[in-house]
Amino acid sequence: MSATTLPAPAMPTARLHLSYWLGAGALAVALILLLRLIGNEYGWYAGYFVLQYVVLAAAWNILGGYAGYVNFGAAGFMATGSYTTIVLYEALGLGVIPGILGAAVVAGLLGLGTGYLTLRLRGVYFSIATLSLSVVLQTIVVNWDYVGGSRGAYIIRPMEVPPFASYGEYIFVVMLVLAVIAVGIGRTVEFSRLGRGLQAIRDNERAAEAVGVPTLRLKLIATTLSGALMGVAGAPLPFYAGYLNPEGAFNLAYAVNAIAMPLIGGAGTWLGPVIGAVLLATLQQAATVTISSALNLWIVGWMLVIFVALFPRGILGWFRRR
């Protein structure tokens, strides 16, 4: 989880933040216009696939990249988000936006609880604990009839949501907004006191305590924030697919990609997860269309091996080498 710190930003932080939101907003609008120009319904779905990973990778990076705590349970958090949407839909008939808000709350609380129970564990023990959490959650969902058990649950989604031309476009734009927000949050963490504290924890937790960093509190904030955003990444999934089953929601690919994407792009930097997610998810989407989705994990595996060997600090780390 190595990363190199950038020198303190030269620009005042307020302007730095404004430039991100303006830049990301402009990029988002350009992306929507481009896909409209292409005018293929499939474009929205492929775009969504990539963007959900941008959210997931940015979320994982907050704990794994900055603080160095490797969470193997990303699929569990993401599925928590997806199933929160299902429950809100089944119980109250709520749509995707309330689903996202609910997912943030539920997955955030799950992150807080997990953090409280596991953060005294260091290194690989923490990782194993998060992996088991995912397994336990899947077992619960499989046996929970209200959300369809192992058969899964269907969602009847609206045909279209004005002013969007199609539901595909709508759900894409929703995920695009989430991605801009998730990356923006990661970036804000990086340039804040919280981010510095997490980096100190990653480098040397004992020394961080010794100089007055409240390590447990910062780690709990990070697990909560990271968990909430991973839940958000999964929240629109039932509306995107129209259907959700445990096998899909807890897909191993989510857990593996959540780790691989930040590592390949450059963990511990706000842009690294974006680069990794766009690169890996696009490759996987292309492989799914041209060959088979069975290749996805195979691709990630090879990319990881290549990158760990050649660019141990990820793509960004390689550019910033000094």
Added chain:
Amino acid sequence: MSGGILLRAERVGKRFGGFVALQDIDLELRAGERLGLIGPNGSGKSTFVNCISGDFAAHDGQVTLGGQKLDGLKPHRRARLGLARTFQLPQPFTSLTVLENVRVPLLFAGEAANATRRAMECLEQVELAAKADKLPRELTQVEQRRLELARAIALRPQLLIADEAMAGLSHAEVDQILALLRRLNAAGTAVIMIEHIMRAVTEFSERLIVFVAGRKIADGAPREVLALPEVEGAYLGRQ
């Protein structure tokens, strides 16, 4: 220089499994005092530091700083109460620059607004300002020790415990660190110096205590303590 009681340790002890690393240590330290702590390898010096700093979740006895009980407080709380320590092996934040290393304590002590200025002041005090933008691994050994000190003094501690801050340094480098600790002490910080380099401890300390096998066997003026036969005995074969 010296005022009221700053640190009081009463019957402090620590066991690792069945092994008694530290037993019945009583110590009173006045504000602004310069105390030397010596003892053979494995005599419990670092263990004592860790008891005071809160690195161990539990130990026997109790510790107060400025009248406040420290027992049960996490290290970061003790740091903010004015207790600073350096590690026997420097423990820098490896991915952060020298400047950021020193900014970290300030950010969490309500000094975020002028953290950069204050951190630079600390770096100037340890003559490391020119290396502010370097990474810790680009520093020499003595510079790493100075960074460790700069980070420790950023919070303007009432007490600094320097655990072998001079090990492995040359004669001239030892003098540099000594001068630094003296300046700090002159500004009011009490210092506990743990050191194997006798010249440094005797030059620096107003008072000397000696640990042997986890017990305090002597406490007094350096010259008198070093003349005690049991202290000499403890060091026979080492020097």
